[in-house]
Amino acid sequence: MTSVRHSVRAILFDGDDVVLFRRVRAGREPYWITPGGGVEPTDTSPEAALRRELDEELGATAGPALQVFTLVEPGRLSTVFACRLVSLDLSRRSGPEFLEPDIGLHEVRRVRPEEVRALNMVPPELGEFISANAATLPALLDAATYAPGRYRPVVDVHLLLIDGGAPVHSGVSTGGAKVLLGRRQGTGYADGEWQIMPSGHLEEGESVVDTAVREAREELGIEVDGCEVVHVMHHRNAGGTARIGMFLVPRSITGIPVNAEPHKCAELAWFPLDRLPERTVPYARAGVEAVRRALASRPPGLPAAVGAAAVVSGSPVFSLHGWDVPGSADLASEAVRAGFEEVTVCLVALLDGAVLVHSDDETDRLPATVVRPGEGVQAALARLAPMGEVSFAGADDYVSPRGRVGRRLAFSARPAEAPEGLVPLPAGSLGRLPYGEGVFVRRASSGLLYDLSGR
Template sequence: MDPVRHSVRALLFDGEELVLFRRDKAGREPYWITPGGGIEKTDASPEAALRRELEEELGATAGPVVPVFSRVEPGYRSTVYVARLVEMDLSRRNEHDNSGHEIQRIHPEDVGTVNFVPAELREFVIENAAVLPSLVDARRRYRPVVDVHVLLFDGDRVLLGLRHDTGYADGEWGAMPSGHLDEGESVLAAGAREAREELGIEVGELDVVHVMHHRNPGCASRIGFFLVARSWSGTPINAEPDKCEKIAWFPVSELPANTLPAVVAGIQAQGGFSLHGWERPELAELRDEAARSKCEELTVAVLAAVDGGVLMISDAENDRLPSTIVRPGESLEQAIARLHPGPPSYAGAADYVSSTGVTGRRFVFTVTPPPDSVPKGLRMPARDRALIESW
């Protein structure tokens, strides 16, 4: 039996538009296709194959990918993913022949106006044009993660847990118990559930003592509820040692230096509501947060004004901001200085996965005052265009 050929393709969103290829072949009507190609034996997974194809065809990196469509024929299978473009540098392409391979951007609702193939995918995109971007873009309708922190006090001491093997902020202390609100669950019910699961205790009445709208430096925002348990039954134990190395009591005035900053602010808050992390972050904060998020690679790009215009690298097909990967042992400041001198100020960030499967975070910094005017018709990802326009 012949092996089944498996290809992967991307509905790659750049802002509101899909990045497509227009193909022109002799004797055939022009047609539009998504970037992608066949899975090779050296690819670790279908997703790895997709990211390799994006690199080869577009010099592109993308954020998280979501499979949304499959097409199966005898001896052939195609899986289509939705993804959002983070960065594109066409000079990185290693496709040998890009002739008749024009890059175009088309709104998904306009796919029906062109010869988009295959027809099954064309109909799928038309039917789901309003939904597809929301799968990879939280900005469409804000649905924040809701954190629920239960504070247990013993006199002037509060109980904390040392995070372990969770994938985020491991080796730092957090409120104990704490967790995320589940769908259909009240904040109070979530607090009681977390106390039961993480500490093996039953809490009495819970009071909401503080609400925080928190944003991690260079990352997404979330809502945090801080609850105080008036009483509890049982003795707190570390009931989830796979996620928590140990639990301990600490005086509120002497919390460990490696306590999550938002947790410190929530414990020390005096009731009501607060914003935390919304001020422009320092470079050290950005790097610390990237480490908490287990980013294996950091990239920096700069917004700089030169001779009244925006500093860009341009070729016949696209424009891009100067950018570089931070070298081992190099600080963010040093990497930025390699691109352009000037005091850096954080402008934005996006997470990505490289073609080799490395998880990374790309930061953009302003290093000069804005230019006299912003050029029109920039041929770069919408995310960067938006940063330039808001500079």
């Protein structure tokens, strides 16, 4: 019986380009390959093998990986993944093919995917697949990872059940009115914190009101009627993506709220509108506060918040939340709340209009480090270089070579001189930075907008 060797390959996108190796070996015409290699007995999965190979061959981390193709060759079965490059550090690569000088050169090149079929690609079937799917693969990755492009926000639907309270008139407090909250557990986001109950995400084919009715039934075992939107919020988590929040109140409720999903909610409790528990999800707290203000400012003579709730008259109020530049503590807290297993910080240091980078023969990169256990973000930045005041420049997410889901936070600074080990790129140039790091530079550069489309 012939044994079959299993391997993995990466269609690794850096912006609009694909990262390939141009192989130059004595006595053979140069040829091209994708990053990847054999699956080892110690690899827990093909994806684990892929991330190990990316680290060994490129010192690279990547975002979520999608399995897109299976390549069958004599004696070999290759699983092909598509993913986006997050960071690249060739000084970290450790594969044996890079430590043996007689094995030839692995030149790192970036190529437009539609041009790959014209290269001497090994195997040629993979090059044909990349070119044939030049538009489809980036679109699949964008849909899977919420990459920048046409805005596709998550829509959150929150139904506020407001119980009791004195009559509410213009300029008068909402008195003893209370709102129902649930303490999250087992969800992977903000576990242990309090959230509006019920809450959920708008699904395809549903109206906002349909979602509120469904979530009330699923989470609390009640039926609600006459739901109306009383507040709309455009919210952004610190270092994360933005979303739209719709806050509604019902005109009537049938049944008594119970914790119908104990695997997601540890307990239910009623809290005064103006005295929410300390560990309330910040986004939810801002929404409750906005609705409380709306209730308190109703014209005289409208019904009080009695029983389930009273609908606010007039058009829903709109607000922004989380759009101020976040501090390092807020960014670190949100990373913990979102369940990231590690946090990396990188630094965009600008000196006389030029960005300072680590540079080698083939690539440039921003200085970066993983935040150590028990260490703050500011302390990790100080280990990179003493930069003084820093400002947030953006964030992206990745999966480490060991499979740990992480968030990378970029900060900008303007040092008086170049720290040891960093060299300036020509002013206005992005050099050979990975695309994502070029985006950080663009955001951090005051008045300097770089055209990344031609990279």
